[in-house]
Amino acid sequence: MTSSASPQAATSPIRVVVADDHPAVRSGLVALLDSAPDITVVAEAADGDAALIAARAHRPDVVLTDVRMPGATGIEITPRLRETGANVLVISGFDLDEYVLGALAAGADGYLVKTEDPQRILAAVRDVHRGDAVLSAAATRTVVGALRSRAGGEERSVAAGPPAGVAPSFTGREEDVLALVAQGLSNQQIASTLFVEVTTVKSHLSHALAKLGVDSRVQAALWWQQHRS
CATH class of the missing domain: 3.40.50.2300 (Response regulator)
Structure with a gap:
Protein backbone atom coordinates (compact mmCIF):
# COMPACT_ATOMS: atom_id res chain seq x y z
CA MET A 1 0.00 0.00 0.00
CA THR A 142 -16.22 20.82 28.32
CA VAL A 143 -13.75 23.71 28.20
CA VAL A 144 -16.32 26.12 26.80
CA GLY A 145 -18.77 25.09 29.50
CA ALA A 146 -16.16 25.65 32.19
CA LEU A 147 -15.33 29.10 30.84
CA ARG A 148 -19.01 30.03 30.79
CA SER A 149 -19.39 28.83 34.37
CA ARG A 150 -16.47 31.02 35.38
CA ALA A 151 -17.93 33.98 33.52
CA GLY A 152 -21.18 33.41 35.38
CA GLY A 153 -19.42 33.73 38.72
CA GLU A 154 -18.93 30.05 39.53
CA GLU A 155 -15.36 29.37 40.60
CA ARG A 156 -13.91 26.61 38.48
CA SER A 157 -10.23 26.30 37.74
CA VAL A 158 -9.51 25.61 34.09
CA ALA A 159 -5.94 26.76 33.66
CA ALA A 160 -2.95 27.66 35.71
CA GLY A 161 -1.46 31.12 35.60
CA PRO A 162 -0.30 34.02 37.72
CA PRO A 163 -2.00 34.73 41.05
CA ALA A 164 -5.33 36.53 40.87
CA GLY A 165 -4.87 40.23 40.26
CA VAL A 166 -1.36 39.82 38.83
CA ALA A 167 -1.22 40.82 35.17
CA PRO A 168 1.87 39.62 33.27
CA SER A 169 3.72 42.25 31.28
CA PHE A 170 3.63 41.05 27.69
CA THR A 171 5.26 42.68 24.70
CA GLY A 172 2.96 43.73 21.88
CA ARG A 173 3.99 40.74 19.77
CA GLU A 174 3.48 38.34 22.66
CA GLU A 175 -0.04 39.76 23.05
CA ASP A 176 -0.67 39.24 19.33
CA VAL A 177 0.56 35.65 19.43
CA LEU A 178 -1.45 34.77 22.55
CA ALA A 179 -4.62 36.23 21.08
CA LEU A 180 -4.22 34.10 17.96
CA VAL A 181 -3.33 30.99 20.00
CA ALA A 182 -6.58 31.54 21.91
CA GLN A 183 -8.42 31.55 18.58
CA GLY A 184 -7.06 28.09 17.89
CA LEU A 185 -4.55 29.02 15.18
CA SER A 186 -1.48 26.87 14.65
CA ASN A 187 2.04 28.30 14.73
CA GLN A 188 2.15 28.25 10.94
CA GLN A 189 -1.16 30.11 10.68
CA ILE A 190 -0.02 32.67 13.25
CA ALA A 191 3.21 33.20 11.32
CA SER A 192 1.25 33.80 8.13
CA THR A 193 -1.15 36.18 9.88
CA LEU A 194 1.62 38.23 11.48
CA PHE A 195 3.99 37.98 8.49
CA VAL A 196 6.81 36.51 10.57
CA GLU A 197 8.73 33.24 10.65
CA VAL A 198 7.41 30.22 12.56
CA THR A 199 10.55 30.31 14.71
CA THR A 200 9.65 33.86 15.72
CA VAL A 201 6.16 32.76 16.74
CA LYS A 202 7.63 29.94 18.82
CA SER A 203 10.00 32.36 20.52
CA HIS A 204 7.24 34.83 21.44
CA LEU A 205 5.02 32.00 22.64
CA SER A 206 7.81 30.50 24.74
CA HIS A 207 8.39 33.86 26.46
CA ALA A 208 4.65 34.30 27.06
CA LEU A 209 4.34 30.82 28.56
CA ALA A 210 7.21 31.59 30.93
CA LYS A 211 5.56 34.83 32.02
CA LEU A 212 2.28 33.02 32.62
CA GLY A 213 3.99 30.21 34.49
CA VAL A 214 2.27 27.56 32.36
CA ASP A 215 3.62 24.65 30.33
CA SER A 216 1.41 24.40 27.26
CA ARG A 217 -0.31 26.54 24.65
CA VAL A 218 -3.63 25.07 25.75
CA GLN A 219 -3.17 26.54 29.22
CA ALA A 220 -2.10 29.86 27.70
CA ALA A 221 -5.18 29.91 25.45
CA LEU A 222 -7.46 29.19 28.38
CA TRP A 223 -5.81 31.90 30.47
CA TRP A 224 -6.28 34.40 27.63
CA GLN A 225 -9.93 33.47 27.16
CA GLN A 226 -10.57 33.83 30.87
CA HIS A 227 -8.75 37.11 31.39
CA ARG A 228 -8.60 38.98 28.09
CA SER A 229 -11.57 37.91 25.99
Missing part, protein backbone atom coordinates in the same frame (compact mmCIF):
# COMPACT_ATOMS: atom_id res chain seq x y z
CA THR A 2 1.37 3.42 -0.93
CA SER A 3 1.12 6.16 1.69
CA SER A 4 1.35 9.86 1.00
CA ALA A 5 4.34 11.31 2.81
CA SER A 6 3.79 14.07 5.32
CA PRO A 7 6.20 17.00 5.83
CA GLN A 8 7.69 15.12 8.77
CA ALA A 9 8.61 12.12 6.63
CA ALA A 10 11.51 14.06 5.02
CA THR A 11 13.20 14.39 8.40
CA SER A 12 13.49 12.06 11.36
CA PRO A 13 10.23 10.39 12.42
CA ILE A 14 8.23 11.59 15.39
CA ARG A 15 9.22 9.39 18.32
CA VAL A 16 6.27 8.33 20.48
CA VAL A 17 5.74 6.47 23.74
CA VAL A 18 2.32 4.87 24.09
CA ALA A 19 0.92 4.34 27.59
CA ASP A 20 -2.32 2.42 28.13
CA ASP A 21 -3.17 -0.31 30.61
CA HIS A 22 -5.41 -2.24 28.18
CA PRO A 23 -3.19 -4.49 26.01
CA ALA A 24 -5.62 -4.59 23.07
CA VAL A 25 -6.04 -0.81 23.02
CA ARG A 26 -2.32 -0.24 23.40
CA SER A 27 -1.52 -2.67 20.59
CA GLY A 28 -4.07 -0.98 18.35
CA LEU A 29 -2.59 2.45 18.98
CA VAL A 30 0.94 1.17 18.40
CA ALA A 31 -0.08 -0.47 15.11
CA LEU A 32 -1.85 2.70 14.00
CA LEU A 33 1.09 4.95 14.80
CA ASP A 34 3.68 2.62 13.28
CA SER A 35 1.62 2.49 10.07
CA ALA A 36 2.47 6.15 9.45
CA PRO A 37 5.80 6.72 7.66
CA ASP A 38 6.59 9.80 9.77
CA ILE A 39 5.87 8.31 13.22
CA THR A 40 7.63 5.57 15.16
CA VAL A 41 6.75 4.08 18.54
CA VAL A 42 9.90 3.82 20.66
CA ALA A 43 8.33 2.28 23.77
CA GLU A 44 5.09 1.05 25.33
CA ALA A 45 3.90 1.26 28.93
CA ALA A 46 1.03 -0.31 30.86
CA ASP A 47 0.93 2.13 33.77
CA GLY A 48 1.97 5.62 34.78
CA ASP A 49 5.23 4.69 36.45
CA ALA A 50 6.35 2.67 33.44
CA ALA A 51 5.42 5.58 31.16
CA LEU A 52 7.69 7.90 33.13
CA ILE A 53 10.55 5.40 33.03
CA ALA A 54 10.11 4.99 29.26
CA ALA A 55 9.96 8.75 28.67
CA ARG A 56 13.12 9.34 30.68
CA ALA A 57 14.94 6.52 28.92
CA HIS A 58 13.86 7.23 25.34
CA ARG A 59 13.24 11.00 25.39
CA PRO A 60 10.31 10.80 22.94
CA ASP A 61 8.85 13.75 21.08
CA VAL A 62 5.31 12.84 22.13
CA VAL A 63 3.78 10.69 24.86
CA LEU A 64 0.33 9.37 24.04
CA THR A 65 -1.15 8.42 27.40
CA ASP A 66 -4.42 7.08 28.73
CA VAL A 67 -6.00 9.18 31.44
CA ARG A 68 -6.76 6.29 33.81
CA MET A 69 -4.06 3.72 34.52
CA PRO A 70 -2.87 1.72 37.53
CA GLY A 71 -0.63 3.66 39.88
CA ALA A 72 -0.03 7.20 38.69
CA THR A 73 -2.70 8.41 36.26
CA GLY A 74 -2.08 10.12 32.95
CA ILE A 75 -2.99 13.43 34.57
CA GLU A 76 -0.61 12.93 37.49
CA ILE A 77 2.37 12.09 35.29
CA THR A 78 1.81 14.84 32.71
CA PRO A 79 3.98 17.49 34.42
CA ARG A 80 6.82 15.00 34.85
CA LEU A 81 6.49 13.80 31.27
CA ARG A 82 6.83 17.38 30.08
CA GLU A 83 10.03 17.69 32.12
CA THR A 84 11.57 15.10 29.79
CA GLY A 85 10.95 17.44 26.86
CA ALA A 86 7.97 15.48 25.50
CA ASN A 87 4.68 16.93 24.40
CA VAL A 88 1.76 15.11 26.00
CA LEU A 89 -1.39 13.97 24.23
CA VAL A 90 -3.97 12.44 26.55
CA ILE A 91 -6.35 9.95 24.97
CA SER A 92 -9.20 8.43 26.92
CA GLY A 93 -12.39 6.47 26.70
CA PHE A 94 -13.95 9.16 28.89
CA ASP A 95 -14.89 12.77 28.17
CA LEU A 96 -15.87 13.58 31.76
CA ASP A 97 -15.25 17.17 32.78
CA GLU A 98 -12.83 16.38 35.58
CA TYR A 99 -10.59 14.37 33.26
CA VAL A 100 -10.52 16.95 30.48
CA LEU A 101 -9.94 19.93 32.76
CA GLY A 102 -7.52 18.01 34.95
CA ALA A 103 -5.39 17.01 31.97
CA LEU A 104 -5.28 20.53 30.56
CA ALA A 105 -4.52 22.08 33.94
CA ALA A 106 -1.66 19.59 34.33
CA GLY A 107 -0.12 20.82 31.08
CA ALA A 108 -1.32 18.34 28.46
CA ASP A 109 -1.01 19.60 24.89
CA GLY A 110 -4.21 17.89 23.84
CA TYR A 111 -7.08 15.64 24.84
CA LEU A 112 -8.78 13.11 22.58
CA VAL A 113 -11.34 10.40 23.14
CA LYS A 114 -10.60 6.91 21.83
CA THR A 115 -13.60 6.97 19.50
CA GLU A 116 -11.78 9.48 17.29
CA ASP A 117 -11.14 8.51 13.68
CA PRO A 118 -7.70 6.88 13.32
CA GLN A 119 -6.53 9.59 10.94
CA ARG A 120 -7.54 12.19 13.51
CA ILE A 121 -5.31 10.50 16.09
CA LEU A 122 -2.36 10.49 13.68
CA ALA A 123 -2.96 14.16 12.86
CA ALA A 124 -3.16 14.98 16.57
CA VAL A 125 0.26 13.42 17.23
CA ARG A 126 1.73 15.52 14.42
CA ASP A 127 -0.01 18.65 15.67
CA VAL A 128 1.22 18.41 19.26
CA HIS A 129 4.70 17.58 18.00
CA ARG A 130 4.64 20.89 16.10
CA GLY A 131 3.59 22.64 19.28
CA ASP A 132 -0.07 23.07 18.40
CA ALA A 133 -3.02 22.30 20.64
CA VAL A 134 -5.51 19.48 20.03
CA LEU A 135 -8.93 18.98 21.59
CA SER A 136 -11.67 16.56 20.63
CA ALA A 137 -15.12 18.02 20.08
CA ALA A 138 -16.24 16.65 23.45
CA ALA A 139 -13.24 18.19 25.21
CA THR A 140 -13.87 21.52 23.54
CA ARG A 141 -17.47 21.53 24.80
Whole structure:
Protein backbone atom coordinates (compact mmCIF):
# COMPACT_ATOMS: atom_id res chain seq x y z
CA MET A 1 0.00 0.00 0.00
CA THR A 2 1.37 3.42 -0.93
CA SER A 3 1.12 6.16 1.69
CA SER A 4 1.35 9.86 1.00
CA ALA A 5 4.34 11.31 2.81
CA SER A 6 3.79 14.07 5.32
CA PRO A 7 6.20 17.00 5.83
CA GLN A 8 7.69 15.12 8.77
CA ALA A 9 8.61 12.12 6.63
CA ALA A 10 11.51 14.06 5.02
CA THR A 11 13.20 14.39 8.40
CA SER A 12 13.49 12.06 11.36
CA PRO A 13 10.23 10.39 12.42
CA ILE A 14 8.23 11.59 15.39
CA ARG A 15 9.22 9.39 18.32
CA VAL A 16 6.27 8.33 20.48
CA VAL A 17 5.74 6.47 23.74
CA VAL A 18 2.32 4.87 24.09
CA ALA A 19 0.92 4.34 27.59
CA ASP A 20 -2.32 2.42 28.13
CA ASP A 21 -3.17 -0.31 30.61
CA HIS A 22 -5.41 -2.24 28.18
CA PRO A 23 -3.19 -4.49 26.01
CA ALA A 24 -5.62 -4.59 23.07
CA VAL A 25 -6.04 -0.81 23.02
CA ARG A 26 -2.32 -0.24 23.40
CA SER A 27 -1.52 -2.67 20.59
CA GLY A 28 -4.07 -0.98 18.35
CA LEU A 29 -2.59 2.45 18.98
CA VAL A 30 0.94 1.17 18.40
CA ALA A 31 -0.08 -0.47 15.11
CA LEU A 32 -1.85 2.70 14.00
CA LEU A 33 1.09 4.95 14.80
CA ASP A 34 3.68 2.62 13.28
CA SER A 35 1.62 2.49 10.07
CA ALA A 36 2.47 6.15 9.45
CA PRO A 37 5.80 6.72 7.66
CA ASP A 38 6.59 9.80 9.77
CA ILE A 39 5.87 8.31 13.22
CA THR A 40 7.63 5.57 15.16
CA VAL A 41 6.75 4.08 18.54
CA VAL A 42 9.90 3.82 20.66
CA ALA A 43 8.33 2.28 23.77
CA GLU A 44 5.09 1.05 25.33
CA ALA A 45 3.90 1.26 28.93
CA ALA A 46 1.03 -0.31 30.86
CA ASP A 47 0.93 2.13 33.77
CA GLY A 48 1.97 5.62 34.78
CA ASP A 49 5.23 4.69 36.45
CA ALA A 50 6.35 2.67 33.44
CA ALA A 51 5.42 5.58 31.16
CA LEU A 52 7.69 7.90 33.13
CA ILE A 53 10.55 5.40 33.03
CA ALA A 54 10.11 4.99 29.26
CA ALA A 55 9.96 8.75 28.67
CA ARG A 56 13.12 9.34 30.68
CA ALA A 57 14.94 6.52 28.92
CA HIS A 58 13.86 7.23 25.34
CA ARG A 59 13.24 11.00 25.39
CA PRO A 60 10.31 10.80 22.94
CA ASP A 61 8.85 13.75 21.08
CA VAL A 62 5.31 12.84 22.13
CA VAL A 63 3.78 10.69 24.86
CA LEU A 64 0.33 9.37 24.04
CA THR A 65 -1.15 8.42 27.40
CA ASP A 66 -4.42 7.08 28.73
CA VAL A 67 -6.00 9.18 31.44
CA ARG A 68 -6.76 6.29 33.81
CA MET A 69 -4.06 3.72 34.52
CA PRO A 70 -2.87 1.72 37.53
CA GLY A 71 -0.63 3.66 39.88
CA ALA A 72 -0.03 7.20 38.69
CA THR A 73 -2.70 8.41 36.26
CA GLY A 74 -2.08 10.12 32.95
CA ILE A 75 -2.99 13.43 34.57
CA GLU A 76 -0.61 12.93 37.49
CA ILE A 77 2.37 12.09 35.29
CA THR A 78 1.81 14.84 32.71
CA PRO A 79 3.98 17.49 34.42
CA ARG A 80 6.82 15.00 34.85
CA LEU A 81 6.49 13.80 31.27
CA ARG A 82 6.83 17.38 30.08
CA GLU A 83 10.03 17.69 32.12
CA THR A 84 11.57 15.10 29.79
CA GLY A 85 10.95 17.44 26.86
CA ALA A 86 7.97 15.48 25.50
CA ASN A 87 4.68 16.93 24.40
CA VAL A 88 1.76 15.11 26.00
CA LEU A 89 -1.39 13.97 24.23
CA VAL A 90 -3.97 12.44 26.55
CA ILE A 91 -6.35 9.95 24.97
CA SER A 92 -9.20 8.43 26.92
CA GLY A 93 -12.39 6.47 26.70
CA PHE A 94 -13.95 9.16 28.89
CA ASP A 95 -14.89 12.77 28.17
CA LEU A 96 -15.87 13.58 31.76
CA ASP A 97 -15.25 17.17 32.78
CA GLU A 98 -12.83 16.38 35.58
CA TYR A 99 -10.59 14.37 33.26
CA VAL A 100 -10.52 16.95 30.48
CA LEU A 101 -9.94 19.93 32.76
CA GLY A 102 -7.52 18.01 34.95
CA ALA A 103 -5.39 17.01 31.97
CA LEU A 104 -5.28 20.53 30.56
CA ALA A 105 -4.52 22.08 33.94
CA ALA A 106 -1.66 19.59 34.33
CA GLY A 107 -0.12 20.82 31.08
CA ALA A 108 -1.32 18.34 28.46
CA ASP A 109 -1.01 19.60 24.89
CA GLY A 110 -4.21 17.89 23.84
CA TYR A 111 -7.08 15.64 24.84
CA LEU A 112 -8.78 13.11 22.58
CA VAL A 113 -11.34 10.40 23.14
CA LYS A 114 -10.60 6.91 21.83
CA THR A 115 -13.60 6.97 19.50
CA GLU A 116 -11.78 9.48 17.29
CA ASP A 117 -11.14 8.51 13.68
CA PRO A 118 -7.70 6.88 13.32
CA GLN A 119 -6.53 9.59 10.94
CA ARG A 120 -7.54 12.19 13.51
CA ILE A 121 -5.31 10.50 16.09
CA LEU A 122 -2.36 10.49 13.68
CA ALA A 123 -2.96 14.16 12.86
CA ALA A 124 -3.16 14.98 16.57
CA VAL A 125 0.26 13.42 17.23
CA ARG A 126 1.73 15.52 14.42
CA ASP A 127 -0.01 18.65 15.67
CA VAL A 128 1.22 18.41 19.26
CA HIS A 129 4.70 17.58 18.00
CA ARG A 130 4.64 20.89 16.10
CA GLY A 131 3.59 22.64 19.28
CA ASP A 132 -0.07 23.07 18.40
CA ALA A 133 -3.02 22.30 20.64
CA VAL A 134 -5.51 19.48 20.03
CA LEU A 135 -8.93 18.98 21.59
CA SER A 136 -11.67 16.56 20.63
CA ALA A 137 -15.12 18.02 20.08
CA ALA A 138 -16.24 16.65 23.45
CA ALA A 139 -13.24 18.19 25.21
CA THR A 140 -13.87 21.52 23.54
CA ARG A 141 -17.47 21.53 24.80
CA THR A 142 -16.22 20.82 28.32
CA VAL A 143 -13.75 23.71 28.20
CA VAL A 144 -16.32 26.12 26.80
CA GLY A 145 -18.77 25.09 29.50
CA ALA A 146 -16.16 25.65 32.19
CA LEU A 147 -15.33 29.10 30.84
CA ARG A 148 -19.01 30.03 30.79
CA SER A 149 -19.39 28.83 34.37
CA ARG A 150 -16.47 31.02 35.38
CA ALA A 151 -17.93 33.98 33.52
CA GLY A 152 -21.18 33.41 35.38
CA GLY A 153 -19.42 33.73 38.72
CA GLU A 154 -18.93 30.05 39.53
CA GLU A 155 -15.36 29.37 40.60
CA ARG A 156 -13.91 26.61 38.48
CA SER A 157 -10.23 26.30 37.74
CA VAL A 158 -9.51 25.61 34.09
CA ALA A 159 -5.94 26.76 33.66
CA ALA A 160 -2.95 27.66 35.71
CA GLY A 161 -1.46 31.12 35.60
CA PRO A 162 -0.30 34.02 37.72
CA PRO A 163 -2.00 34.73 41.05
CA ALA A 164 -5.33 36.53 40.87
CA GLY A 165 -4.87 40.23 40.26
CA VAL A 166 -1.36 39.82 38.83
CA ALA A 167 -1.22 40.82 35.17
CA PRO A 168 1.87 39.62 33.27
CA SER A 169 3.72 42.25 31.28
CA PHE A 170 3.63 41.05 27.69
CA THR A 171 5.26 42.68 24.70
CA GLY A 172 2.96 43.73 21.88
CA ARG A 173 3.99 40.74 19.77
CA GLU A 174 3.48 38.34 22.66
CA GLU A 175 -0.04 39.76 23.05
CA ASP A 176 -0.67 39.24 19.33
CA VAL A 177 0.56 35.65 19.43
CA LEU A 178 -1.45 34.77 22.55
CA ALA A 179 -4.62 36.23 21.08
CA LEU A 180 -4.22 34.10 17.96
CA VAL A 181 -3.33 30.99 20.00
CA ALA A 182 -6.58 31.54 21.91
CA GLN A 183 -8.42 31.55 18.58
CA GLY A 184 -7.06 28.09 17.89
CA LEU A 185 -4.55 29.02 15.18
CA SER A 186 -1.48 26.87 14.65
CA ASN A 187 2.04 28.30 14.73
CA GLN A 188 2.15 28.25 10.94
CA GLN A 189 -1.16 30.11 10.68
CA ILE A 190 -0.02 32.67 13.25
CA ALA A 191 3.21 33.20 11.32
CA SER A 192 1.25 33.80 8.13
CA THR A 193 -1.15 36.18 9.88
CA LEU A 194 1.62 38.23 11.48
CA PHE A 195 3.99 37.98 8.49
CA VAL A 196 6.81 36.51 10.57
CA GLU A 197 8.73 33.24 10.65
CA VAL A 198 7.41 30.22 12.56
CA THR A 199 10.55 30.31 14.71
CA THR A 200 9.65 33.86 15.72
CA VAL A 201 6.16 32.76 16.74
CA LYS A 202 7.63 29.94 18.82
CA SER A 203 10.00 32.36 20.52
CA HIS A 204 7.24 34.83 21.44
CA LEU A 205 5.02 32.00 22.64
CA SER A 206 7.81 30.50 24.74
CA HIS A 207 8.39 33.86 26.46
CA ALA A 208 4.65 34.30 27.06
CA LEU A 209 4.34 30.82 28.56
CA ALA A 210 7.21 31.59 30.93
CA LYS A 211 5.56 34.83 32.02
CA LEU A 212 2.28 33.02 32.62
CA GLY A 213 3.99 30.21 34.49
CA VAL A 214 2.27 27.56 32.36
CA ASP A 215 3.62 24.65 30.33
CA SER A 216 1.41 24.40 27.26
CA ARG A 217 -0.31 26.54 24.65
CA VAL A 218 -3.63 25.07 25.75
CA GLN A 219 -3.17 26.54 29.22
CA ALA A 220 -2.10 29.86 27.70
CA ALA A 221 -5.18 29.91 25.45
CA LEU A 222 -7.46 29.19 28.38
CA TRP A 223 -5.81 31.90 30.47
CA TRP A 224 -6.28 34.40 27.63
CA GLN A 225 -9.93 33.47 27.16
CA GLN A 226 -10.57 33.83 30.87
CA HIS A 227 -8.75 37.11 31.39
CA ARG A 228 -8.60 38.98 28.09
CA SER A 229 -11.57 37.91 25.99
